[in-house]
Amino acid sequence: MTKRVLMLTASCLMTAALGAYLADETPAAAQAAAEPMSKTCRVGPRAREVEIQKIEPFKVFDNLYHVGPCYVSSWILTTPQGDIMFDTSQEPFVDKIIENISKVGVNPRDIKYIVINHGHLDHFGGAARLQELTGARVVAIAEDWTMIDAQDGKVGNRDPKPNRVPKRDIAAKEGDHLDLGDQHLIIHTAPGHTPGNMFVEGLLLKDGANIYKGIWGGGGGGAPGLAGARQGVINANKVAAVQGVQVYIQTHAWQDPNGYPGGGIHERAKLLATRKAGDPHPFVDPATWNARVKRGVENAQKTLVAEEAKAAAK
Ligand SMILES: [Zn+2]
Numbered sequence: 001m002t003k004r005v006l007m008l009t010a011s012c013l014m015t016a017a018l019g020a021y022l023a024d025e026t027p028a029a030a031q032a033a034a035e036p037m038s039k040t041c042r043v044g045p046r047a048r049e050v051e052i053q054k055i056e057p058f059k060v061f062d063n064l065y066h067v068g069p070c071y072v073s074s075w076i077l078t079t080p081q082g083d084i085m086f087d088t089s090q091e092p093f094v095d096k097i098i099e100n101i102s103k104v105g106v107n108p109r110d111i112k113y114i115v116i117n118h119g120h121l122d123h124f125g126g127a128a129r130l131q132e133l134t135g136a137r138v139v140a141i142a143e144d145w146t147m148i149d150a151q152d153g154k155v156g157n158r159d160p161k162p163n164r165v166p167k168r169d170i171a172a173k174e175g176d177h178l179d180l181g182d183q184h185l186i187i188h189t190a191p192g193h194t195p196g197n198m199f200v201e202g203l204l205l206k207d208g209a210n211i212y213k214g215i216w217g218g219g220g221g222g223a224p225g226l227a228g229a230r231q232g233v234i235n236a237n238k239v240a241a242v243q244g245v246q247v248y249i250q251t252h253a254w255q256d257p258n259g260y261p262g263g264g265i266h267e268r269a270k271l272l273a274t275r276k277a278g279d280p281h282p283f284v285d286p287a288t289w290n291a292r293v294k295r296g297v298e299n300a301q302k303t304l305v306a307e308e309a310k311a312a313a314k
Contacts, residue, residue: 038264041070042254048158053093057100058269060283061205061212064249066265067100069093072122072252073265075216076101077203079181082112085136086200086216087251090125091159097126098133108134112180114166115187116140117217117251118194119147121156127166139178141189141196142171172198190235192222201242203249207281214247215239218255218292221300229300229307236300240293246286262288 035044041052053069060066065076068089074097075086083106089097101108111134116124119140127148131138140148145168152165172178178185178200185202199217206212219239222232253265262285263271271282 036264037266038253039259042252047071050092054096057104061207063206065104067097070253075249076106079183081181083110084180085111085114087117087123088114088126088130090121094126094129111136114138118197119144124148128164131166138166138169139172141198142173144194144196145171147194188238190219191231192228192235193220205247212246212284213244214249215242215245216249217251226307226311229304232300233304236296240297245289246284248289
């Protein structure tokens with residue numbers, strides 16, 4: 001009896017919601033309805049709403065899980081010898097991430113490393129709590145640890161409470177290796193967005209009998225000015241030197257400035273959810289990655305030429 005009442009209530013709510021939707025279906029509303037989810041939570045007008053960020057976790061490869069939230073991604077890479085977490089998001093989303101870790105069947109105590117992409121709060125804000133919960137070693141580029149430490153006790157965005165920062169742990173530098181189980185990762189630094197700014201090559205991603213080569217983080221340009229432009233070229237060439245990338249593991253659902261060709265994380269996840277046996281894996285997309293890398297090198301060179309001209313004119 002209780003069940004029937006609940007079902008009736010749900011169907012009434014659905015009818016009401018549908019009515020409201022049809023009633024205000026202006027072209028703008030229709031456009032908003034078509035907006036990719038990755039864009040909605042990263043850059044859309046609703047991106048600052050807390051609740052839309054608290055999404056359910058999903059499996060992307062046999063050994064890779066997205067544990068949320070929507071706009072900035074925390075990933076868990078599992079190995080037989082323990083797991084590696086990439087990025088921790090920030091408050092007020094950490095409770096949901098912890099819940100999601102358990103939901104995908106990962107024991108928090110099996111997480112051996114927490115790798116921080118760079119020293120911005122949306123990437124490391126959850127690291128203090130996760131460091132305590134898991135006992136994992138926390139890895140960041142040395143220059144970004146300084147940046148992380150400096151944000152202790154300050155009030156960041158999205159959360160009115162003062163920031164807690166992780167205890168300074170492993171300070172990584174260019175070329176460092178991170179080995180765990182069957183994963184042999186190589187850490188790189190691409191300074192610009194922050195003084196450290198990491199990307200990681202060598203992730204082996206399993207899909208049944210297939211193993212794909214993944215990269216986490218996309219490098220990025222240098223800081224403004226001539227020195228930054230020179231560094232930008234170094235960064236772009238470093239990313240381009242990584243051979244055979246088949247899967248780009250994004251740190252954010254939506255890639256600035258215009259998304260990511262072929263879809264951000266949540267658009268590809270949608271395809272993955274309805275994928276049939278024999279279909280290609282929607283996250284395996286070397287062509288789009290290679291085009292991005294090529295564009296990155298070209299843009300970095302253009303920026304350098306412009307900065308050199310500016311410097312010569314002085
Ligand atoms: Zn950032």
